[in-house]
Amino acid sequence: MASTSVSRIVPAAPDTxxxxxxxxxxxxxxxxxxPESTALEGGRVRRLRxxxxxxxxxxxxxxxxxxxHYSYAIQQAPFPVNGYLSTIRVHAVPGRDDLAxxxxxxxxxxxxxxxDEAVALFTAIYRDGLDALRAALAS
Known part of the structure; x- marks a missing residue:
């Protein structure tokens, strides 16, 4: 089983x-x-486009x-993997209430x-996603 993890410090309090x-x-x-997410099964499933x-x-x-934090599994996707399980979590930054x-x-x-290809794919997805989050919070 392969894995990857990316983290970013973002300019907002953890609760925000x-x-x-x-x-x-x-x-x-x-x-x-x-750009599109549809909640299914009472919010336990999301269908993304x-x-x-x-x-x-x-x-x-x-x-x-x-x-x-929450964890989710991919049920259907155009990615070259199976058994995918991911977690996204927000941590406090010690001594800073304006960062997470x-x-x-x-x-x-x-x-x-x-x-290597699968790890590179998800590392890029996580990196680009967290960079977009940081930019959104900075604006």
């Missing part, structure tokens, strides 16, 4: 960041390459409001790609 990203159906609010019309279906598998650290991590089995 969590209010923006903590809703399982909130990706379009901060992630430019996911990318700008090219590709569909990604993900299931929420864990959620912790108090600790500001956001960590996005995942593990998966490459399927139709090498491990």
């Amino acid at each position: 960041v969590w209010k923006l990203i903590g809703g399982f159906d909130s990706l379009p609010d901060w992630l430019p390459y996911i 990318n700008p090219e019309g590709g569909v990604i279906v993900e299931r929420l598998v864990a959620f912790n409001e108090a600790e500001r 650290e956001v960590q996005w991590s995942g593990r998966f089995n490459p399927d139709g790609a090498t491990e």
